[in-house]
Amino acid sequence: xxxxxxxxxxxxxxxxxxxxxxxxxxxxxxxxxxxxxxxxxxxxxxxxxxxxxxxxxxxxxxxxxxxxxxxxxxxxxxxxxxxxxxxxxxxxxxxxxxxxxxxxxxxxxxxxxxxxxxxxxxxxxxxxxxxxxxxxxxxxxxxxxxxxxxxxxxxxxxxxxxxxxxxxxxxxxxxxxxxxxxxxxxxxxxxxxxxxxxxxxxxxxxxxxxxxxxxxxxxxxxxxxxxxxxxxxxxxxxxxxxxxxxxxxxxxxxxxxxxxxxxxxxxxxxxxxxxxxxxxxxxxxxxxxxxxxxxxxxxxxxxxxxxxxxxxxxxxxxxxxxxxxxxxxxxxxxxxxxxxxxxxxxxxxxxxxxxxxxxxxxxxxxxxxx
Amino acid sequence: xxxxxxxxxxxxxxxxxxxxxxxxxxxxxxxxxxxxxxxxxxxxxxxxxxxxxxxxxxxxxxxxxxxxxxxxxxxxxxxxxxxxxxxxxxxxxxxxxxxxxxxxxxxxxxxxxxxxxxxxxxxxxxxxxxxxxxxxxxxxxxxxxxxxxxxxxxxxxxxxxxxxxxxxxxxxxxxxxxxxxxxxxxxxxxxxxxxxxxxxxxxxxxxxxxxxxxxxxxxxxxxxxxxxxxxxxxxxxxxxxxxxxxxxxxxxxxxxxxxxxxxxxxxxxxxxxxxxxxxxxxxxxxxxxxxxxxxxxxxxxxxxxxxxxxxxxxxxxxxxxxxxxxxx
Ligand SMILES: Cc1ncc(C[n+]2csc(CCOP(=O)(O)OP(=O)(O)O)c2C)c(N)n1
Numbered sequence: 001x002x003x004x005x006x007x008x009x010x011x012x013x014x015x016x017x018x019x020x021x022x023x024x025x026x027x028x029x030x031x032x033x034x035x036x037x038x039x040x041x042x043x044x045x046x047x048x049x050x051x052x053x054x055x056x057x058x059x060x061x062x063x064x065x066x067x068x069x070x071x072x073x074x075x076x077x078x079x080x081x082x083x084x085x086x087x088x089x090x091x092x093x094x095x096x097x098x099x100x101x102x103x104x105x106x107x108x109x110x111x112x113x114x115x116x117x118x119x120x121x122x123x124x125x126x127x128x129x130x131x132x133x134x135x136x137x138x139x140x141x142x143x144x145x146x147x148x149x150x151x152x153x154x155x156x157x158x159x160x161x162x163x164x165x166x167x168x169x170x171x172x173x174x175x176x177x178x179x180x181x182x183x184x185x186x187x188x189x190x191x192x193x194x195x196x197x198x199x200x201x202x203x204x205x206x207x208x209x210x211x212x213x214x215x216x217x218x219x220x221x222x223x224x225x226x227x228x229x230x231x232x233x234x235x236x237x238x239x240x241x242x243x244x245x246x247x248x249x250x251x252x253x254x255x256x257x258x259x260x261x262x263x264x265x266x267x268x269x270x271x272x273x274x275x276x277x278x279x280x281x282x283x284x285x286x287x288x289x290x291x292x293x294x295x296x297x298x299x300x301x302x303x304x305x306x307x308x309x310x311x312x313x314x315x316x317x318x319x320x321x322x323x324x325x326x327x328x329x330x331x332x333x334x335x336x337x338x339x340x341x342x343x344x345x346x347x348x349x350x351x352x353x354x355x356x357x358x359x360x361x362x363x364x365x366x367x368x369x370x
Numbered sequence: 371x372x373x374x375x376x377x378x379x380x381x382x383x384x385x386x387x388x389x390x391x392x393x394x395x396x397x398x399x400x401x402x403x404x405x406x407x408x409x410x411x412x413x414x415x416x417x418x419x420x421x422x423x424x425x426x427x428x429x430x431x432x433x434x435x436x437x438x439x440x441x442x443x444x445x446x447x448x449x450x451x452x453x454x455x456x457x458x459x460x461x462x463x464x465x466x467x468x469x470x471x472x473x474x475x476x477x478x479x480x481x482x483x484x485x486x487x488x489x490x491x492x493x494x495x496x497x498x499x500x501x502x503x504x505x506x507x508x509x510x511x512x513x514x515x516x517x518x519x520x521x522x523x524x525x526x527x528x529x530x531x532x533x534x535x536x537x538x539x540x541x542x543x544x545x546x547x548x549x550x551x552x553x554x555x556x557x558x559x560x561x562x563x564x565x566x567x568x569x570x571x572x573x574x575x576x577x578x579x580x581x582x583x584x585x586x587x588x589x590x591x592x593x594x595x596x597x598x599x600x601x602x603x604x605x606x607x608x609x610x611x612x613x614x615x616x617x618x619x620x621x622x623x624x625x626x627x628x629x630x631x632x633x634x635x636x637x638x639x640x641x642x643x644x645x646x647x648x649x650x651x652x653x654x655x656x657x658x659x660x661x662x663x664x665x666x667x668x669x670x671x672x673x674x675x676x677x678x679x680x681x682x683x684x685x686x687x688x689x690x691x692x693x694x695x696x697x698x
Contacts, residue, residue, distance in 0.1 A: 027400075045537070120476040132478035140474065142466045148432050149467070152439020152522035159395075159421050159445070165437070178459065182432030189427055223534060344477040345511050348534035350564070 010229035013263060016238035018189065021299030028183065029242035033306055038081050038100075039237055040301060043072045043294050044312075045319045046096045051269075052323055053112055053126070059274045062112050063164040067129035068093040070267030073293035074199050076100055076298045077240035078167055081248060085164040087157075089136045089150040091143075092271075093199055094169045095127055099264070101134040105326045115333045121343070127271075144170065144177030146197060151187045153264035154194035154257065165251045173204025176212055184259065188225035193251035196259045200236060201266040206279035219261035227259050234262030234295035238300070263292070334368065338365075374554040376547045379521035380410050380486070383528040386447065386558060388418050391446065394532060397424040398433055398450035407452055408488060408547055409555070430460035434485065438467055441481040446532060451487040454541060455498040461506075468537045469512035484531045488544035489517070490586050490636050491668075491682055496675035502637040502668070507539045508614045508646070514563060515613040517541040519588040521552045523611050526561030535565055535644030543585035566617035568624070570595060570623070572606035572639060577696040578628035579603060582621065582647055584610040587683060589636045594688035603696045604628075621647070622654050630658035630695040634683050639667040668684040 006012055016027045031039075050067035057065045068075065071093050079100020082088065099108055110117030112126040119131060120138070130138035139146045150168025155174045157164045174180055175198055187194050199216050202209050215221055222229025228250070232243040240262060247258035265288035269276050276285075301307040342357040343348060349357070374382065388394045396411055400640050402425035405412030415423040430451055434470070437447035464485070471481040474491040474507075491500035507515050514536050524542070525539045531538040543550075569588060572578045579598075583591040588609050595605035606624050609618065623630050631651055633644035644665040651663060666683040674681050 019664055046375075089439075095643045118476070120474060123474050123476060130475050132475070137479060140463060140470065145435060145463055145467050148435025148463075149442065150440035152436030152441075154439070155436060155445045156443035156445045160377050160443075161692060178429075178431050179435060179463075182427075182429045185427050185429065186436050187431050267536060278518065297454075344475075346470045346514075347472070347480070351617065351618065 009181060010222060010231055012215055012341055013231055013233050013295070014239050014243055015233040015236055016242065017236045017296050017300055020301045021296070023238055027239070029238060029240065029245065031238060035080055036301065037306060039076050040297055040307065041315060042076045042096070042100050043237070043297065044315060045078065045323070046072050046099070047294060048316070048323055052327065054272060056112070056327070060171070062126055062274055064126045065112065066092045066271040067268045067366060068096065070097070070288065070292065071199055071201055071245065071264045072096070073237045073240055073260045073297070074197065074234055077237050077244055078197070081241060081244050082167065083164060084136070085162055087137065087150070087164070087166045089137050089139070089146040089153070089166065089168045091139050091146065091169045091171055091174065092127060093201070094196075095129040095169070098129060098131050098136040099132045101136070103134045103136070105322065107131070107328055108329045109326050113330055113333070115330070116336050117330050117333045120224050121340055143174045143180035146148045147174065147179050147183035148186060150196065151183045151190070151192055151194050152194035154187070155190055158192050163252055165195055165248050168194060168196045169198070170198050171199040171204060172198060172202070172209045172212055172218060173178065173207065175218055184222065184225040187257035188227050188279065191256035194257040195247045195256075196249060196257060197260070197262045199264055200261050201264050203266055203280065205270045205271070205274060214359050216306070217261060219259060222259035227257050229259045231263060232263045234264030235291050235296060236331070237293060237297045267292070371553045372492045372553055373557055374521045375411050376521050376524050376542065376550050379525040379554050379587065380528055381541065382554065384411065385416060385417065387529055387532050388414065388422065390442065390558070391445060391516060392422075393446045394448060395422045395440065395445055396448050396450065397426050397437060399426060399428055401450050403427060406450060408544065410486070410542070411450065415482070427510070430456055432464055432465035434460035435469065438463060438471070438481045439484050441483050442471070442479055446482060448484045448486060448532060448600060451485060453499050454487040454489040454503055455501045457487060457503065458558035463511070464507070465510050469510045473512060480535065482535060482537055484528070484540050486542060488547070489541040489580040490543045490545050491673055492545040492586065493676050494537055494675070497672050500673040500678065502635065504541060504578070505614055505637055505641060505643045507659040508643055512537065514538045514615065515541070516563060517585045517613055518611055519543060519546070519585055519609050521554050522551055523552050523561050523567070525554055526559050527563065527611060529558065530560040530563050530634050530641045533560065543686065544648070545586040545587065561611065564612050564615045564617055566620040567609045567611055568606065568620070569609040570605060570607040572604040572628055575602065575604035575622060577603045579601065579605050579692050580611060580621070580624040580628045580630055581607045581632050581688070581692070583607065583634040584613060585636070587636060590683065590685045590688055591634050594692060597685065597689050598692045601693070603692055605692065616650070618650060618654070619653065625651055625655045626658045629658055630698070631663045631687065632666060632691045632695055633663065634666045634688055636668050636682060638670045639665060640670050642667055661695040664695050666691045676677065
């Protein structure tokens with residue numbers, strides 16, 4: 001057995017962006033400027049969307065929201081490297097991969113409103129997006145089940161020789177679930193083109209990661225399954241770009257699955273239903289705010305002369321107008337039709353649902369909540 | 371036509387469909403080389419190779435979870451759960467995921483699987499090789515639940531299940547895996563999902579009873595019907611074949627004809643599928659009923675090992691129920 005060393009990829013921390021904003025030449029993946037700028041714009045837009053959605057929730061205009069503030073680098077990096085035929089199984093913090101892959105903003109926001117503009121027909125809580133057009137499947141709210149599903153999709157991709165990969169995401173809490181173990185085990189045995197990514201944001205609602213696992217790192221768990229494990233700075237877009245691209249190359253070349261632990265921090269509340277001041281200190285949050293992924297990328301781009309204060313102001317104005325206009329359009333849409341409650345349970349409506357639907361449609365309307 | 375038992379008929383259906391549709395894959399514990407602990411998948415591994423017939427790690431959650439991911443991508447997985455008693459490590463994947471994919475994606479995704487699993491007691495299997503958990507799946511919106519009693523129906527229903535657009539729980543009554551024999555057509559045919567079968571018609575008589583049964587209990591219902599015939603009680607036996615969506619029309623028509631009903635199932639009584647059947651019958655055929663419906667079922671206990679023949683609703687327990695409703 002090889003001894004464990006600080007330099008092992010599943011124990012150390014793969015980082016590109018240094019304190020001063022420069023990229024470490026030893027690890028720099030040399031991402032083209034245009035791609036970096038695109039990632040930067042997507043990250044800024046995502047942060048803005050999250051902030052606006054939280055306001056809408058406070059105002060009672062949407063029911064719930066789970067933001068990924070502080071964790072944007074992982075979903076955006078994934079969106080940048082994913083090919084058209086790749087599949088994405090997000091958990092709560094990775095909805096936005098689909099936006100980078102071209103899913104329309106209006107439809108994205110309509111999922112949060114759950115109205116007739118939502119491809120899911122208002123069936124799920126906010127922050128459970130899916131979109132067939134971009135091969136993104138939704139998580140269910142249950143913590144864990146998407147992970148073996150991603151492995152199954154990767155099996156089918158391998159069988160079809162599609163050359164594509166399946167991404168499966170999870171939080172640190174999810175690594176305690178049997179589904180995590182099953183997924184890692186099947187991925188190892190089947191050697192499928194899968195990239196399993198754990199965003200270790202240090203908290204699973206109020207439970208810190210050290211109460212979740214006694215493992216030295218989360219990435220190291222991969223060893224037991226015969227998978228390569230990589231621990232990466234999850235607030236470093238360049239590092240993520242490199243690690244995920246490498247994992248994708250390996251998967252495409254028949255090297256099988258990779259497990260990635262992206263070390264990050266959830267800056268905001270777990271969701272709009274949570275008050276994090278009850279379980280963690282402001283000092284801890286402030287320390288992580290200094291490592292903000294968007295600030296770190298910006299510092300790097302400023303150093304390279306690719307962004308400026310004036311440019312950011314103009315970009316934010318543009319993005320803000322885009323998001324505000326989208327909210328305005330989407331909020332005006334009607335709710336899904338009453339009778340649609342019974343659609344899509346089965347491919348066609350069986351007799352018992354037809355009876356229930358007809359009774360509902362004939363019957364009284366509910367008194368609105370609130 | 372040739373005579374087959376249930377195991378052979380199911381095997382025949384799998385082979386036929388795997389030849390016809392290369393999206394179909396079989397996965398599970400010991401389904402490959404050894405062909406399954408009941409030999410239902412015998413020979414498939416040799417014919418179709420190991421990327422279509424997979425011996426998986428021992429993990430029902432992993433089997434169902436990965437099968438869902440395969441199905442979403444376009445394969446048609448037919449996982450086997452070695453015994454229905456062991457389905458529960460995968461229950462979350464079935465209830466929270468499989469059943470709800472179409473609904474929660476607004477119809478954009480559907481995870482179509484046929485989960486095959488042996489059910490029922492009478493094989494000296496004790497608590498964990500004997501249960502009949504069908505009601506736990508019928509209760510979940512989005513699933514179809516099938517339980518054939520004959521080789522003919524097993525083959526035809528399995529082919530229909532694999533071609534059906536919705537996820538299907540396919541329960542195989544293991545007590546009659548080999549004991550139930552019958553003529554099975556060689557080639558392709560299907561038995562429609564959602565259609566019951568009148569396994570025995572009641573001759574016009576003063577005292578008639580509809581007996582509703584499925585799986586291995588069909589044969590107990592038939593034995594009981596023979597017994598009470600001697601006393602002038604005529605039974606009409608409805609073999610449900612598909613438990614959900616239910617063939618309510620066939621049931622109601624039979625109860626309208628006979629005016630009496632007995633439901634038989636192996637699963638525990640309380641909240642068993644019999645409770646739902648009796649509710650539906652009283653809602654729809656109340657004025658035709660000559661007697662309160664009866665249920666003959668397993669007890670509200672875990673499934674016992676030594677006393678399993680006491681637990682099961684066998685003919686000796688069905689007969690008194692038939693006499694009771696007939697004499698009401
Ligand atoms: C099976 C299950 N158990 C509990 C919950 C309630 N719950 C929702 S999110 C969450 C914490 C998840 O933590 P983690 O996996 O670390 O992801 P994070 O939210 O931090 O991104 C819990 C306990 C759930 N949704 N599903």
